[in-house]
Amino acid sequence: METFIVSMGWIGIYAPLALGAIGSSFGCARAGMAACGALLEVEGGYGKFVGVAAMPSSQTIFGIVVTMTLRREMTLDNAAGIFALGILSGVALLVSSIQQGSTCAAAINASKSKPEVFGISLAPAALVEGFSVFAMVFALVLAAALPK
Amino acid sequence: MTGNYYTLVGSLPYLPHFEKAEWLPISRLKLEQRLKMLAPEDAEELARAETLAAWQMTLAKPKTDAAMVARYREAMETTRQPALRDYLEYRLGLQTLVAALRRRKAGLPEPARGELWGMGPWVETILAHWHEPDFHLTVIHRWLPEARKHLDDRNALALERLLMNVVWQWLSRIAESHPFGFEAVFAFVFKWDILRAWLARDPAAAKTWFQELIKEVIHGR
Numbered sequence: 001m002e003t004f005i006v007s008m009g010w011i012g013i014y015a016p017l018a019l020g021a022i023g024s025s026f027g028c029a030r031a032g033m034a035a036c037g038a039l040l041e042v043e044g045g046y047g048k049f050v051g052v053a054a055m056p057s058s059q060t061i062f063g064i065v066v067t068m069t070l071r072r073e074m075t076l077d078n079a080a081g082i083f084a085l086g087i088l089s090g091v092a093l094l095v096s097s098i099q100q101g102s103t104c105a106a107a108i109n110a111s112k113s114k115p116e117v118f119g120i121s122l123a124p125a126a127l128v129e130g131f132s133v134f135a136m137v138f139a140l141v142l143a144a145a146l147p148k
Numbered sequence: 149m150t151g152n153y154y155t156l157v158g159s160l161p162y163l164p165h166f167e168k169a170e171w172l173p174i175s176r177l178k179l180e181q182r183l184k185m186l187a188p189e190d191a192e193e194l195a196r197a198e199t200l201a202a203w204q205m206t207l208a209k210p211k212t213d214a215a216m217v218a219r220y221r222e223a224m225e226t227t228r229q230p231a232l233r234d235y236l237e238y239r240l241g242l243q244t245l246v247a248a249l250r251r252r253k254a255g256l257p258e259p260a261r262g263e264l265w266g267m268g269p270w271v272e273t274i275l276a277h278w279h280e281p282d283f284h285l286t287v288i289h290r291w292l293p294e295a296r297k298h299l300d301d302r303n304a305l306a307l308e309r310l311l312m313n314v315v316w317q318w319l320s321r322i323a324e325s326h327p328f329g330f331e332a333v334f335a336f337v338f339k340w341d342i343l344r345a346w347l348a349r350d351p352a353a354a355k356t357w358f359q360e361l362i363k364e365v366i367h368g369r
Contacts, residue, residue: 030154034155034158037154105328112162
């Protein structure tokens with residue numbers, strides 16, 4: 001039982017990074033595919049579409065930060081807390097990056113025909129990014145309360 | 149279950165409302181090139197649906213009511229995509245309603261039971277309420293009284309505009325529900341078809357479109 005609890009703790013440490021990376025892959029792929037489609041339709045300004053497609057990669061960085069913060073000597077006292085923080089922040093990063101990919105794809109689709117809405121069309125993607133930041137910041141705050 | 153077509157949807161141009169458009173934003177040739185990104189089974193279903201639900205008469209469209217009904221039933225049995233099935237049902241049901249209005253206005257008798265004359269979910273309701281002005285379907289089809297008025301006024305253009313608008317709105321709704329799915333792709337194709345049919349009725353817009361095509365050919369764009 002003790003080994004199981006400690007194993008869960010290790011899963012919790014790596015979960016934010018792994019789940020964030022999975023989500024970023026899906027998100028960047030969605031937005032990237034939309035960007036590739038838009039490249040067929042527009043005459044210039046390709047770089048901005050590819051840049052937008054990279055937005056969902058930030059969740060992987062947030063995942064790395066949370067993982068590095070959670071890393072500590074694993075004991076029976078802190079394993080359950082690490083597991084809970086790691087898994088839940090990881091799921092938040094996973095879902096937000098996939099959804100951010102969809103909002104980025106929609107922004108690319110809207111701004112390819114109407115370039116003047118490019119900035120405002122990114123607002124939904126920025127909002128979704130905000131939720132990832134919340135998940136990361138409060139994971140860091142709560143990680144400070146876990147036994148060392 | 150529908151797949152996602154991020155690249156394909158991203159490669160399609162913005163389609164303005166048919167009444168505001170002055171030219172087709174993409175040629176049929178280019179559209180077909182883009183549609184090659186569809187999965188083979190989706191492409192096949194869309195092509196089959198186009199032969200049934202194209203706005204204008206095409207060579208591929210069945211020529212008799214019985215052939216049309218048979219093709220419709222076959223399409224409803226073989227089409228996997230539920231949204232496309234819904235569209236065919238709606239579009240051809242709408243066509244049936246207009247045919248019933250025209251038939252009644254022409255003073256023809258109501259269709260006999262078992263006669264192959266219409267398609268869609270409202271055939272029985274139409275027959276049951278043949279002598280009511282809007283076949284007891286105004287709650288579902290709010291456009292029916294207006295369509296009847298245009299028929300009475302012999303205003304074919306206004307009727308065409310109304311029907312196009314009703315179908316356009318339906319397609320816009322389905323595209324919004326799945327912005328990067330097969331739904332968005334087939335909605336684009338059928339809206340493009342409506343736009344082409346509308347522009348074909350406007351000589352000035354047709355001329356502008358023709359000039360654009362000439363420019364495209366000359367400059368190799």
